[in-house]
Amino acid sequence: MNFEALQKAWQSQDAGAKVTIDADVLLKEVRRKQRQFRATIFWRDVREVGVALLSVPLWIYLGREMHRHWTWYLAIPAFLWIAGFMLADRIRQQRRQPKPGDTLRECIESSLTQVNHQIWLLKNVFWWYLLPIAAALGISICYSTWHARHSGFPVIIVAVISALVVALVYCGVYWLNQFAVRKYLEPRRQKLKTLLSGLNENSH
């Protein structure tokens, strides 16, 4: 059998023959899914940026309640920086989303750009997320310890334990981010690169 005969057999299939669609219910479902998708994106942004923003009043409240000194409030600019960074990043990335009518090549290229950016973001999570808060907390712990140094050895123990707890939490967060890169993003990037090279004339 030659290719034309195969093509003829292929084109003689009536792929839609056994599909019955209730168009009204389908439209309703499609609209519902679109709303659901938008809501998911909106709430994801609210959650990520909102947590950083909500930490500000909470931090102020705790500082007042516990009569903390000024170094306690150094974390506030760190929270604001994180919220601002995430918001700006989201807005910037939304503009780079693949558009529905893009060619397959354009779609792969923009998906690859997005995955590369995600990898960059997670690999550098220490610099833009962990370090600002760690620095603020570190200064606060050192300052408190220095001022209470006359109270003796227990103060130093408390400071060391606090620093260790913070460091442990930070290691966990950092490890989780790197795990996500290795487990999900790197394979996805590799897959997209392979797909793109399949469409790249120069690579053949």
Place this chain on the structure above:
Amino acid sequence: MTAQEQETLFRRWLNEHLGLMLKVVRGCAMAPQDQDDLLQDILLQIWSSIPSFRGEAKETTWIYRVAFNTALAWRRGEQRRRKRHETFLKLDTSPQVQPSHVDSLPEQEIVEQLYTAIRQLPKADASLALMHLDGLSYQEMAEVLGISENYIGVKLNRIRKQLADQLKGVTDEL
């Protein structure tokens, strides 16, 4: 574009191009549940894409682009959100072949084997194979994929060989 116009166009595309969408679905997913999920995703993306459709591309080119792009991003099992689904389609995607001129094997079996072979190709090649079998011109395929017509020819030669290897016994002179 008004909501009414969007709905009218969507219904028309559904009537005229559902077969095309189903071929993409079958070429990319094997299990019925996966096919159902992918089809729903493609329908959703087509609905969302309608406001951006300016008529510069042919309707089939546009639908192929949206369908392939959705299939590219789709991952098996990820979209299982069945609990709240309303049943809007009854899907039995096994191809119904109208009897015609090809002898030796029943056509339905040939088509089944073609689908199996296509699913084993890399996604970009599978897209090309589906369009080629559907009889699209080199220019149309180039518009969907975003590569030159010359390169389409090069790729199709390779894909034909790959399909021929996988369909040994079914075809003898691809």
